[in-house]
Amino acid sequence: MTPLFAWFAPGPVEITIIGIIAILLFGNRVPKLARSLGSSIVEFKKGISGVTEDTKEIVEELDSAGKAAKEAVDS
Numbered sequence: 001m002t003p004l005f006a007w008f009a010p011g012p013v014e015i016t017i018i019g020i021i022a023i024l025l026f027g028n029r030v031p032k033l034a035r036s037l038g039s040s041i042v043e044f045k046k047g048i049s050g051v052t053e054d055t056k057e058i059v060e061e062l063d064s065a066g067k068a069a070k071e072a073v074d075s
Contacts, residue, residue, distance in 0.1 A: 010018065023030070
């Protein structure tokens, strides 16, 4: 049995027409949207790299503390 939404799925021609209408309606906003999307991606990558650096620093501190504790136990 075919699902109901399969009867109403838009084909390539309908998708093209919808795209053209969307560009006509929102054409002046698309460059602003693309710029804001690009800047948010850049900020997200900066945030991820900051978290990665912080994590590396914490791991290094824990590693050095572990080594110091091992030396204290060994002596």
